[in-house]
Amino acid sequence: MPYNELRKDYLLNRWVVIATERGRRPTDFAKQKTENAKTAVCPMCVGNENLTPPAVMLYLKDNGRLRKAQDPLAGERPKNWLIRCIPNLYPAFSPPKQPEDASQIMKSECFGKAVGHHEVIVESPNHDEGPADAELPQLELVIRAYIDRLSALRAKSYVKYVSIFRNHGQQAGASLSHAHSQIITTPIVPSLIQEELDASREFYEEHGKCVFCDIIEQESKGPRLIYDDADFVVFAPYASINPIEFWIMPKKHRANILSLSDGEVAMLAKTLKAGLKALKDLVNDPPYNYWFHIAVNDDAVNYYHWHLEVYPKLSIWAGFEISTGTYINTVTPETAAESLRKAIKL
Amino acid sequence: MPYNELRKDYLLNRWVVIATERGRRPTDFAKQKTENAKTAVCPMCVGNENLTPPAVMLYLKDNGRLRKAQDPLAGERPKNWLIRCIPNLYPAFSPPKQPEDASQIMKSECFGKAVGHHEVIVESPNHDEGPADAELPQLELVIRAYIDRLSALRAKSYVKYVSIFRNHGQQAGASLSHAHSQIITTPIVPSLIQEELDASREFYEEHGKCVFCDIIEQESKGPRLIYDDADFVVFAPYASINPIEFWIMPKKHRANILSLSDGEVAMLAKTLKAGLKALKDLVNDPPYNYWFHIAVNDDAVNYYHWHLEVYPKLSIWAGFEISTGTYINTVTPETAAESLRKAIKL
Numbered sequence: 194m195p196y197n198e199l200r201k202d203y204l205l206n207r208w209v210v211i212a213t214e215r216g217r218r219p220t221d222f223a224k225q226k227t228e229n230a231k232t233a234v235c236p237m238c239v240g241n242e243n244l245t246p247p248a249v250m251l252y253l254k255d256n257g258r259l260r261k262a263q264d265p266l267a268g269e270r271p272k273n274w275l276i277r278c279i280p281n282l283y284p285a286f287s288p289p290k291q292p293e294d295a296s297q298i299m300k301s302e303c304f305g306k307a308v309g310h311h312e313v314i315v316e317s318p319n320h321d322e323g324p325a326d327a328e329l330p331q332l333e334l335v336i337r338a339y340i341d342r343l344s345a346l347r348a349k350s351y352v353k354y355v356s357i358f359r360n361h362g363q364q365a366g367a368s369l370s371h372a373h374s375q376i377i378t379t380p381i382v383p384s385l386i387q388e389e390l391d392a393s394r395e396f397y398e399e400h401g402k403c404v405f406c407d408i409i410e411q412e413s414k415g416p417r418l419i420y421d422d423a424d425f426v427v428f429a430p431y432a433s434i435n436p437i438e439f440w441i442m443p444k445k446h447r448a449n450i451l452s453l454s455d456g457e458v459a460m461l462a463k464t465l466k467a468g469l470k471a472l473k474d475l476v477n478d479p480p481y482n483y484w485f486h487i488a489v490n491d492d493a494v495n496y497y498h499w500h501l502e503v504y505p506k507l508s509i510w511a512g513f514e515i516s517t518g519t520y521i522n523t524v525t526p527e528t529a530a531e532s533l534r535k536a537i538k539l
Numbered sequence: 540m541p542y543n544e545l546r547k548d549y550l551l552n553r554w555v556v557i558a559t560e561r562g563r564r565p566t567d568f569a570k571q572k573t574e575n576a577k578t579a580v581c582p583m584c585v586g587n588e589n590l591t592p593p594a595v596m597l598y599l600k601d602n603g604r605l606r607k608a609q610d611p612l613a614g615e616r617p618k619n620w621l622i623r624c625i626p627n628l629y630p631a632f633s634p635p636k637q638p639e640d641a642s643q644i645m646k647s648e649c650f651g652k653a654v655g656h657h658e659v660i661v662e663s664p665n666h667d668e669g670p671a672d673a674e675l676p677q678l679e680l681v682i683r684a685y686i687d688r689l690s691a692l693r694a695k696s697y698v699k700y701v702s703i704f705r706n707h708g709q710q711a712g713a714s715l716s717h718a719h720s721q722i723i724t725t726p727i728v729p730s731l732i733q734e735e736l737d738a739s740r741e742f743y744e745e746h747g748k749c750v751f752c753d754i755i756e757q758e759s760k761g762p763r764l765i766y767d768d769a770d771f772v773v774f775a776p777y778a779s780i781n782p783i784e785f786w787i788m789p790k791k792h793r794a795n796i797l798s799l800s801d802g803e804v805a806m807l808a809k810t811l812k813a814g815l816k817a818l819k820d821l822v823n824d825p826p827y828n829y830w831f832h833i834a835v836n837d838d839a840v841n842y843y844h845w846h847l848e849v850y851p852k853l854s855i856w857a858g859f860e861i862s863t864g865t866y867i868n869t870v871t872p873e874t875a876a877e878s879l880r881k882a883i884k885l
Contacts, residue, residue: 196633197653199726206730210631210653285556285859285867287542307543307556358858366857375858380545383863384552482858504861511712512704512721512828513631515850517729521631 237371284311362480397496405498429526583717630657708826743842751844775872795833
């Protein structure tokens with residue numbers, strides 16, 4: 194029996210054992226779908242706008258044209274929306290009550306207060322229109338909504354990071370099944386983000402180039418490549434910590450998604466849909482999480498390179514993983530990439 | 540609505556939001572028990588020793604006396620055991636094939652090879668005798684087995700860390716329901732352990748004392764104390780990242796469990812059982828993981844202080860938690876401690 198492989202993340206001090214003795218193939222992870230219990234009344238569906246707080250941002254269908262309403266009047270709850278961004282009913286972080294609060298919080302280095310924003314982006318009026326099945330124009334709107342909220346939120350003095358993420362399926366933490374993403378802002382830079390920022394800055398200082406640009410070059414020509422177009426590369430990362438994990442990385446070096454062109458937004462929608470549809474087809478619509486890793490501040494513009502990570506929830510992190518921060522993955526990233534390559538439809 | 544609290548771990552750069560708006564009480568986490576599907580034949584039960592690899596260590600009942608057999612002859616599979624330590628059938632880490640391998644591996648800094656040991660400690664001949672329900676003499680044997688294996692494994696040149704942990708319940712990663720713990724050795728120091736070592740060394744260098752001794756002093760007199768005896772203090776840590784999380788910390792400053800006295804082993808068994816029984820009674824036998832955090836090497840003897848952490852698996856870490864390393868906990872540690880204090884029986 195050969196050794197299992199031990200791999201380290203490109204940047205993080207995070208190790209994974211690629212443990213293949215059980216000989217699991219990606220398709221082994223397909224399981225009987227456990228339907229999300231549909232709540233009798235979905236608070237995100239059209240007509241139920243009164244069940245959620247008023248939107249902080251709306252994309253409206255207005256005589257056949259898109260109209261954006263940032264910070265609509267409180268209490269306004271129109272039904273002709275395409276995208277709704279609403280405050281989370283149970284926010285983990287909440288905004289300062291008073292302008293003074295914000296400066297106070299900054300002075301004490303956000304000590305002890307979970308100040309920030311916790312928003313839900315309802316991705317479509319159609320309950321099931323998640324990215325794997327979305328019409329591309331609708332998915333482009335979702336990405337535009339991410340960009341608009343990032344732009345508005347990062348401007349606030351007490352926002353140190355903006356986490357944009359999506360939980361799909363109950364086992365991946367989605368308590369409601371209507372297609373939605375979430376945005377959380379934190380008054381600290383979270384440790385994982387800080388570690389990535391530090392490592393990429395160090396690489397830049399030492400080598401005079403972006404480590405992610407290097408990764409793209411390597412992975413574009415290797416066995417972990419899944420898909421490659423003009424603007425994006427999709428690959429299973431070398432030290433994937435999950436079965437069938439994949440990342441989407443933009444070829445153009447940018448620290449975040451704020452200045453994506455119309456063409457890039459369209460291409461990202463296409464790429465994201467293709468990847469998630471392949472995952473869905475390959476393992477029977479598994480639960481997953483995805484998120485953006487971005488640099489919120491402009492000082493990281495030279496060395497940080499935004500990307501999107503997709504973590505299918507196909508195994509349980511137990512005592513070893515949780516207590517050590519070291520992972521065991523039973524599918525090689527190379528096998529995962531091969532399976533996703535075959536499953537992808539463009 | 541008041542702000543949620545944002546707390547940082549004693550040592551790690553790890554933050555948690557104590558988010559109590561949903562007003563969840565510890566008992567709200569009790570749920571219908573989903574029975575582990577009992578496999579027709581349990582490979583850990585007495586009489587089925589042929590279904591697992593031969594033991595690397597046995598505690599035997601020998602004319603009413605305990606006999607320890609370290610490294611029993613391969614192929615020996617006696618049935619009169621009290622504790623069996625066997626290699627995991629699907630090891631994440633495996634030992635060097637040849638003595639040369641080990642030195643080779645060390646030279647190349649364990650590059651790319653998951654070299655180590657992955658063992659299972661069968662805690663009792665009785666299928667259901669987990670720590671919450673164990674007879675104390677049997678639970679003492681489990682702790683002695685941890686110590687014996689730690690002693691044997693840390694002596695190997697390619698072992699940089701020894702992770703001793705227990706997964707309870709399918710949702711916490713236990714694939715078999717027979718009471719068992721696991722031991723994994725790694726050829727690297729895992730990142731979470733390294734971070735704790737570094738932070739406690741820095742504290743020691745700055746303050747000339749052990750940070751954990753300080754924590755014990757603080758938590759012994761505060762609202763997060765659950766239980767306190769001559770040798771151990773049990774408390775809900777200040778920045779608990781899970782509902783009803785608790786830690787067991789020895790009052791005597793030691794880097795690991797190797798030199799526990801007989802009395803301390805007995806007291807640890809009693810304390811561990813009391814804590815886990817309280818958890819079981821409080822929330823209907825929830826899935827959980829526990830593990831030891833120890834320093835394997837003697838250089839940490841001044842500044843590191845072993846402890847045991849219990850993480851009940853009562854919430855799902857989703858996109859935000861996984862991507863940022865920042866957590867949301869819906870039960871305050873103070874409430875958790877109060878509930879466990881009431882539930883504890885000594």
